[in-house]
Amino acid sequence: MKPKKINIVTLGCSKNLVDSQVLAGQLQKNNIELLHDSNDLSARTVVINTCGFILDAKQESIDNILSFAEEKRAGNIDHLFVMGCLSERYKDALRKEMPEVDEFFGVNNLREIIEILDADYKKELLGERQLTNPGHYAYLKISEGCDRSCSFCAIPLIRGKHISKPIEKIISEANYLASIGVKELILIAQDLTYYGIDIYKKQALAELLLELDKIESIEWIRLHYAYPTSFPTDILPIMRLSSKICNYLDIPFQHINSRILADMKRNIDKENTLQLIKKFRKEIPGIALRTTILVGFPGETVEDFEELKEFVKETRFDRLGVFTYSEEDDTHAAIHLKDDVPEKEKQRRADEIMLLQQDISLEINTEKIGRTFKVIIDRREGDQVIGRTEFDSVEVDNEVVIEDPSASIQIGNFYKVEIIDATEFDLIGIWNYD
Ligand code: SF4
Numbered sequence: 001m002k003p004k005k006i007n008i009v010t011l012g013c014s015k016n017l018v019d020s021q022v023l024a025g026q027l028q029k030n031n032i033e034l035l036h037d038s039n040d041l042s043a044r045t046v047v048i049n050t051c052g053f054i055l056d057a058k059q060e061s062i063d064n065i066l067s068f069a070e071e072k073r074a075g076n077i078d079h080l081f082v083m084g085c086l087s088e089r090y091k092d093a094l095r096k097e098m099p100e101v102d103e104f105f106g107v108n109n110l111r112e113i114i115e116i117l118d119a120d121y122k123k124e125l126l127g128e129r130q131l132t133n134p135g136h137y138a139y140l141k142i143s144e145g146c147d148r149s150c151s152f153c154a155i156p157l158i159r160g161k162h163i164s165k166p167i168e169k170i171i172s173e174a175n176y177l178a179s180i181g182v183k184e185l186i187l188i189a190q191d192l193t194y195y196g197i198d199i200y201k202k203q204a205l206a207e208l209l210l211e212l213d214k215i216e217s218i219e220w221i222r223l224h225y226a227y228p229t230s231f232p233t234d235i236l237p238i239m240r241l242s243s244k245i246c247n248y249l250d251i252p253f254q255h256i257n258s259r260i261l262a263d264m265k266r267n268i269d270k271e272n273t274l275q276l277i278k279k280f281r282k283e284i285p286g287i288a289l290r291t292t293i294l295v296g297f298p299g300e301t302v303e304d305f306e307e308l309k310e311f312v313k314e315t316r317f318d319r320l321g322v323f324t325y326s327e328e329d330d331t332h333a334a335i336h337l338k339d340d341v342p343e344k345e346k347q348r349r350a351d352e353i354m355l356l357q358q359d360i361s362l363e364i365n366t367e368k369i370g371r372t373f374k375v376i377i378d379r380r381e382g383d384q385v386i387g388r389t390e391f392d393s394v395e396v397d398n399e400v401v402i403e404d405p406s407a408s409i410q411i412g413n414f415y416k417v418e419i420i421d422a423t424e425f426d427l428i429g430i431w432n433y434d
Pocket of ligand 1: 146147148149150153154155156190191227
């Protein structure tokens with residue numbers, strides 16, 4: 001019987017969040033009330049959208065399934081469904097281990113999930129969804145899957161081959177998002193820079209950006225998950241000349257040592273990595289670079305790690321995240337390389353990189369004191385509002401904290417803010433009414 005209320009629990013990355021939002025949009029049109037990531041057991045049907053990226057993420061997914069399985073055994077919920085990356089990969093094993101789960105789905109089973117929930121698939125909703133984040137920004141997924149073969153990564157095994165969404169579909173989705181009040185579009189994919197190769201036989205991110213740039217009420221367009229090899233440099237002048245495309249680029253480099261990069265099957269070496277970063281900073285002065293670093297990869301020596309530290313010190317990334325290598329089933333690295341760096345040492349290296357980055361981030365933030373920036377307001381906390389500059393993406397980067405005792409400031413609006421102080425990961429600002 002069609003449930004009246006469903007709780008969708010979303011784990012993992014922004015791509016998973018978009019999948020949950022699409023499902024929520026469909027269920028909402030079937031007059032089903034929705035909760036998100038809730039412990040509120042008044043929703044007696046629960047759908048968990050899992051992540052299967054790395055060990056920690058898998059464990060978090062399993063813990064969530066087990067806790068709701070417990071609720072089901074206790075009679076507090078009636079139905080439990082699991083979807084997403086972990087389920088895509090380990091459906092059969094999970095089914096044996098977790099009989100409380102009514103059904104397991106993969107990453108491309110929207111219609112099947114809607115059907116089992118006794119709802120109707122609404123074809124007319126293509127490109128529409130229910131935003132579960134504050135309504136002034138939205139993730140825009142431009143493709144699915146990945147054709148790269150990074151030796152540590154299981155995503156191609158989970159999400160399959162790279163499939164670009166046609167430009168017209170992306171533009172209609174972006175217009176829909178703009179029509180419901182979205183001002184900031186955050187472009188995501190497994191590999192953003194590969195966009196178009198499958199359907200247009202060439203990299204088409206530049207064309208897509210020029211089209212998105214025309215959408216009037218969109219004020220910011222942000223790029224995440226770029227890939228360094230054969231980077232489409234034709235987007236750089238478009239980014240520089242556009243008043244909407246943020247001078248911000250998220251591009252995971254993972255490492256800098258050429259031997260490690262080769263073993264990671266990243267198809268780029270140290271020299272070309274450094275050249276690419278130089279080009280970014282020459283073509284777009286002041287661009288904020290976010291990257292991800294992977295430490296403890298098989299064969300990473302102390303000298304390799306020292307080289308990586310030097311790279312982080314020299315490059316001074318504006319934003320940086322670090323992961324420790326975890327052996328993922330059936331990946332090239334898991335099959336062919338020995339996971340020889342002890343877990344403790346992996347963690348020590350990750351901590352050392354983050355300490356380095358903390359100092360760099362403080363220096364970069366301190367350089368912003370006295371300058372005025374356009375800031376979007378994300379939320380209110382007591383007498384303060386919290387926002388971001390164009391150099392900061394949601395949830396992963398720095399924030400701007402501003403006193404607003406008058407509560408006159410609107411969430412989702414842009415304001416001019418002068419920076420008066422800085423910490424490692426935050427900026428302190430005051431309103432600039434000039
Ligand atoms: S680009 Fe590499 S790391 Fe990223 S999803 Fe594809 S295979 Fe994984």
